[in-house]
Amino acid sequence: MNQADFEHFIGFLKTKAGIVITAEKAYLVENRLSPVARKHGIGNANEVLAKLRQAPSAALVNDVLDAMTTNETLFFRDQRPFDQFRDKVIPELLQRNAASKRIRIWCAACSSGQEPYSLAMLFNELGPKVADWRLEIVATDISKTILDRARKAEYSQFEVQRGLPITMLVKYFEQKGESWALKQDIKSKVQFREFNLLDSPRSLGQFDVVFCRNVLIYFDHQTKADILARIAGVMPANGHLFLGGAETVLGVSDKFAAAPGLRGIYLPTDKAAARAA
């Protein structure tokens, strides 16, 4: 791999998507860019990097960003956050928002849609007590290609078997040849938007709950702090932020503090709330 091309690529990813990669991740670059090379008729991943430095087409830039930012996801990934959402956060919201009967959730890096759809199914499982409530889930991702997949909501047999209980598969999906298609009533609870976490989320509105799981790990310290500050700006003082198992706000941002007794959930600090108010 040409050193100058690779260094340029590191800068390109940081500027366009805020993502930080190091030389040790060279193997990842090769894995992910080989399909892009094939698609664009370019010899290999190294030549993709060279092309990016010279005169890349918009389509190539788009496909490279897609390849480098698309991450695997599962239905009910890690289970615990969803249990906590159902058992701790939802009961609080049902009390707090009793007047508006409206709950707004932001899934900040939704990939192919399994996380927002898991939340929509979970909410539906609560039955009559939420029947007259309006659940709005805004799911965003930087990749247009992955959002198209998410909107389509069709998953392979392999994908529906990892994390999705069989009773939910039977209840919420229809068999479509080799794939499984999510039914319209759950699909309609999620709005997908293209969004770069380096931008301001204010146009998305305010959210009671934000899921930003397994995405901060890709950013450097300052970018993480900036993203957390922007998230704090679109949440009320009593909102809930869910981060991934390997992520924390500790030593990164003073806008959030760990929710007592809940793992992976963070609450805006007074300071952050005062700014948001």
Added chain:
Amino acid sequence: MSVCLIVDDSSVVRKVARRIVEKFGYSVAEAADGTDALEYVTSNPMPEAILLDWNMPKMQGIDFLESLRKLPDGTSPKVVFCTTENDLQKISRALWAGADEYIMKPFDEDILAAKFATVGLRSAA
């Protein structure tokens, strides 16, 4: 040690499944069809988990499950179907008969772990 009964007429599938569930910490018993499986559960303590194929000679998985659930302790094992049958009607029938989870073959360790975890069975050593 908790027991997982693997019921499948293919010795290859039993071997693959055995390797995985032993990793989860189970002691494994094997049966090659529903009749063998029924004999096992009536002459041994109920296993904690049963991984069950659908299409087998002598007694099919679904018939074994229906018989199992009628036994005195027959509701205690968690039964996870593991079969090439992948249409919605078959899955619904299995759930109706008392299956706790359902795996559509081919499967791998991740899928087995996810399904075991979903029904509260151990899924890691």
